[in-house]
Amino acid sequence: MTERDEAFEELKTGHGLLRELPGLRVWGVDDGALVLGEDATQFVFCSQGALVVRQTGAWPHVLTAGMYASVPGKCDVRPVGQDLSQGLVISRHGWLGMVVLGGPLEERGRLRYIDGCTDSLLVPTVQVLLDPVHRMMSTIRHNRARGTHAVVRMADIVRGMVAEGVPAREIQKRLGMEREEVTRLVNRAGMPSQVTKGRSGALNRAWVPGKG
Numbered sequence: 001m002t003e004r005d006e007a008f009e010e011l012k013t014g015h016g017l018l019r020e021l022p023g024l025r026v027w028g029v030d031d032g033a034l035v036l037g038e039d040a041t042q043f044v045f046c047s048q049g050a051l052v053v054r055q056t057g058a059w060p061h062v063l064t065a066g067m068y069a070s071v072p073g074k075c076d077v078r079p080v081g082q083d084l085s086q087g088l089v090i091s092r093h094g095w096l097g098m099v100v101l102g103g104p105l106e107e108r109g110r111l112r113y114i115d116g117c118t119d120s121l122l123v124p125t126v127q128v129l130l131d132p133v134h135r136m137m138s139t140i141r142h143n144r145a146r147g148t149h150a151v152v153r154m155a156d157i158v159r160g161m162v163a164e165g166v167p168a169r170e171i172q173k174r175l176g177m178e179r180e181e182v183t184r185l186v187n188r189a190g191m192p193s194q195v196t197k198g199r200s201g202a203l204n205r206a207w208v209p210g211k212g
Contacts, residue, residue: 011026013028013030013086013088014028014030015028015029015030015031015032015034016028016034023092023093023094024090024091024092024093025040025090025091025093026088026089026090026091027088027089027090027091028086028087028088028089029051029077029078029079029085029086029087029088029089030079030085030086030087031079032078032079033076033077033078034076034077034078034089035074035076036074036075036076036077036089036091037074037091037093038056038073038074039093039094040072040073040091040092040093040094040095040096041070041071041072041073041091041092041095041096041097042069042070042071042072042075042077042089042090042091043068043069043070043089043090043091043092044063044068044069044070044071044077044087044088044089045063045067045068045087045088045089046063046064046065046066046067046068046085046086046087047065047066047086047087047088048065048084048085048086048087049064049065049079049080049081049084049085049086050062050063050064050065050079050080050081050085051063051077051078051079051080051085051087052077052078052079052080053069053071053075053076053077054075054076054077054078055071055073055074055075055099056073056074056075058099061101062080063087063101063103064104065104066103066104066105067101067102067103067104067105068101068102068103068105069099069100069101069102070097070098070099070100071099072096072097072098072099073096077089133161133164133166134174136157136161137161137174137175140154140157140175141174141175141176144175144176154185155185155186155188158171158175158182158185158186159185159186159188162186168182168183168186
């Protein structure tokens with residue numbers, strides 16, 4: 001058995017709870033309503049026929065074969081025509097995402113190059129467990145790779161990180177910067193503020209040469 005084979009496990013279809021993992025529950029839908037709790041985000045995929053997703057206080061969503069949805073909080077999922085419809089639900093507990101509807105997936109997709117085995121791929125919603133400063137760092141790295149992060153805005157963010165107590169060495173490492181670049185961004189406030197840094201009061205009057 002190869003390493004890739006070990007990464008995938010066959011899941012038998014059915015109705016109700018199919019598998020329970022830390023923070024996750026996998027459900028099958030093919031026989032009656034499936035009522036899901038309010039402390040999770042539900043990721044729903046319709047594999048055959050049609051499914052109706054009903055969320056508290058919202059209009060029902062109808063998913064046909066190949067469509068998918070993300071629904072935060074309490075909802076119920078039921079097949080339209082129990083002998084013809086099937087689906088899969090993954091509940092991510094302890095996190096409430098946003099409402100997303102998509103699909104249907106292509107019969108022959110263009111994403112096989114990503115993992116080498118699937119023709120079409122559902123890209124999962126990712127929860128980044130980082131503090132605000134490190135989330136900003138992740139955004140900056142992404143934007144710098146695309147070459148779209150403005151210098152002035154970058155200077156504001158870097159000065160904010162320094163104000164939050166992030167060491168310059170960590171900023172260099174996390175953002176892939178040289179020390180000189182970090183210094184220039186921090187000092188972008190302007191020369192007068194740097195000259196008066198650590199002093200009290202206004203600048204002295206300039207010396208004016210006399211007429212000879």
